[in-house]
Amino acid sequence: MIGFNVHSVELAPEASREPLEELRRRVGFVPNLAGAMAEAPVAIDGFNQLQRALRETTLSAAEREIVGIAVSVHNRSAYSVAAHSAFGERAGLEPEVIEALRAGKEDLPEGKAAALAAFTRAVLRSGGLVGQEEVGALLGSGYSRAQALEVVTQAAYTVMANWVAGVTGAELDAALSGKAWDGVV
Structure with missing residues (x-):
């Protein structure tokens, strides 16, 4: 490389x-x-x-990290999975939610987190061409239309980081090593 x-x-x-x-x-x-x-x-x-x-969105830091972990697992970016896991922990994301996201589980222990992760994955799988049922499920879980767009923005930001990590081969920082991810989903 x-x-x-x-x-x-x-x-x-x-x-x-x-x-x-x-x-x-x-x-x-x-x-x-x-x-x-x-x-x-x-x-x-x-x-x-x-x-x-x-940082100025209406999504909490923990919610942004849910999106970040889901995107990074989807893109198999070990660097970004570790980073978003560490930042998610710092933001107060429950350890069982972090572990479920890292494992690629569809069923998360918290309903609103599950809806957010499901919508994020739908955006990724469809290249943004989500159906009304996916948008409706997100809205039905308590998120707004603006927040749906904030999820897309967070996903785009995370994809950039994932791609840069892949292109550059950036080594995992010592500060993030406790959250290393082996890519197994």
Whole structure:
């Protein structure tokens, strides 16, 4: 595999330094994925801007991580499954929900989480061409039309991270190693 540099804030291309510093402040460290993404300033800046915007959605941090884990399992992105599992735990997501998502289980221990994961998977399986029954199931579980679009936005953000992890071969950070995922679903 062709290696990608994992840039530090100090040694990244000039236009990538501020986005990396912002991530370091927000997350507590510069994830290897972001350091690799910093090779292209437009990539790390776009990633950071979308992450910032997603924190302003009406979905809770835990709900965003449900989407993140479901997308990452679907895309078999070991790096992102570990990251979203760790961030989900930090956001207060129940361990049994995290484990069920990581295992690709359709039946989750919490109903609203199950509806959110099911809708996310429907979006992924259909390439966004979900039927009214999938949208209706999400709305029927208490989510709004705006939140359906927020799920799509979170999914797009996570797909970007999944693809960058795959292209760059970013190594799992030590801070995330406790949530390593072997890709078995």
